[in-house]
Amino acid sequence: MKKTPLYDEHLKLGARMVEFAGWAMPVQYKGLREEHDCVRSAVGLFDVSHMGEIFVRGEKALDCLEWLTTNHVAKLKAGEAHYTLLMNDKGGIVDDLIIYCIEPKLNYLVCANASNVEKDFQWISKHSQGADVTNESDQWAQIAVQGPKGVQLLSKVFDVDFDQKVGRFKFRPFQFQGAECLVARTGYTGEDGAEIFVPVEAAVGLWQQLLSLGEPFGVQACGLGARDTLRTEMKMSLYGHEIDDETNPYEAGLGWVVKPKDKDFLSKDIVLTAKQDGLKRKLVGFKMTERGIARHGYRIVDQQGAEIGLVTSGCPSPSLNENLGIGYVQATQAEVGQQIFIDIRNRRVAAEVVKTPFLKR
Incomplete structure (x- = not known):
């Protein structure tokens, strides 16, 4: 370790x-x-x-990151950062990142999730387009x-x-x-x-x-x-819970960092087609209306007990004194106010889809 x-x-x-x-x-x-x-x-x-620091440098640094990520890297000035998604070639998310622009076009720091540092480094290196990619974690x-x-x-x-x-x-x-x-x-x-x-x-x-x-x-x-x-x-995503290699950014509620009008990016067509065809599932926040704590991997079911989704995260909220959860449900069940049930050890426990973030700052 x-x-x-x-x-x-x-x-x-x-x-x-x-x-x-x-x-x-x-x-x-x-x-x-x-x-x-x-x-x-x-x-x-x-x-x-434990987070990773990957530097992308050289004349092709901007081209490399623009192609691999969803947000508009070219708009970053020196000393600016943004949240973005590193995409694979199947429309899924390799990782969620913050990119820091040290020198426009030439020098960027990519902050990667601990569990994904080596995977991210290999993926960016594979698609470097001639940029100098170093893992300096x-x-x-x-x-x-x-x-x-x-x-x-x-x-x-x-x-x-x-x-x-x-x-x-x-x-x-x-x-x-x-x-x-x-x-x-x-x-x-x-x-x-x-x-x-x-x-x-x-x-x-x-x-x-x-x-x-x-x-x-x-x-x-x-x-x-x-x-x-x-x-x-705050309903912030954790890789391996809310997002993974098979997640479409739009179903995860991360469309705000996808800039298809500004730029091209890897698997853009797949991402947009899935959105245009109608998302099958959506990430929602919910609060428990009956006693119980939702945990990662618990099934979300309807009143009849049919599975309609999965919990990705859940905990008692110290700030709100309520039991909160995040999870994917069928798009038809994702409206605020919708009653859902969490299968907690074979017991159906009621919950309600609510507006997020749960806590207003």
């Missing part, structure tokens, strides 16, 4: 460690609910060093600073007015103890904050500094458990 540069720091803080995508990762420290609430009300720190750690007080903490750590210097989905380099970090105003919680790409050798020092300077703001280290409940409340 791989360890992040912050592994020993997690043990010092009493973290409960679990295996995730081949990595030893903290699932919680003081407790999931306390960590979740800390991010919603103050500021939390997440070790996300072992050179970088990544720390997410998330919560309404996150910007104040970042201002203190980097000695700048962070709010003025870095806008939403923007990033810029900052020095920390002689190491150049890339600090991006992005996240996976629905809260303000940043994700910091820090060279491995400076990661422990930065983590300790964030915890120390964050004390007046109520900072806490947070684990994967809270990361999952936070993203679920």
Whole structure:
């Protein structure tokens, strides 16, 4: 099992460690609910060093990424980032990514999901069109600073007015103890904050500094458990749950990052044909109206017990005190207000399709 540069720091803080995508990762420290609430009300720190950093450089860098991804890479200026989908040749999603434009046309950082780093690297390399593609994940750690007080903490750590210097989905380099970090105003919680790409050798020092300077703001280290409940409340997709190699972006509700009028991309015709023919299933959010917790893989059924879909994610919501879920249902069953049932250990438990995100920020 791989360890992040912050592994020993997690043990010092009493973290409960679990295996995730081949990595030893903290699932919680003081407790999931306390960590979740800390991010919603103050500021939390997440070790996300298991994520991948793939660089695409050279004169063909833009051509490579425009062809492989759905969003319009050519529109990115230096210091801008966007969320996008890496497509396969069958209309499915290889991964969901954030692409950071370091130098337009010539230099991009692709942040990949931990479980997909090698797959993404091989796929981008195979379709490089002559671009220089390098997997530099072992050179970088990544720390997410998330919560309404996150910007104040970042201002203190980097000695700048962070709010003025870095806008939403923007990033810029900052020095920390002689190491150049890339600090991006992005996240996976629905809260303000940043994700910091820090060279491995400076990661422990930065983590300790964030915890120390964050004390007046109520900072806490947070684990994967809270990361999952936070993203679920916002109906943010997790690869292997809401999306995979066979998912059409439109059925996943990700049409907003597909730009067919602006550009061509791999398997565009397949993606658009499926949409035009009428989607057979749609990803919805639902809340339980009877006692029960929906979990990944549970069947979604109608009143007669016929299967109409599958749960992709589910959890009790610390912010809303309701049991929430995300799942695919037949398109005819996807309207807000539709009653559905979750098959929980052979017991039909009522739920209702609701508007998402569940939590308004």
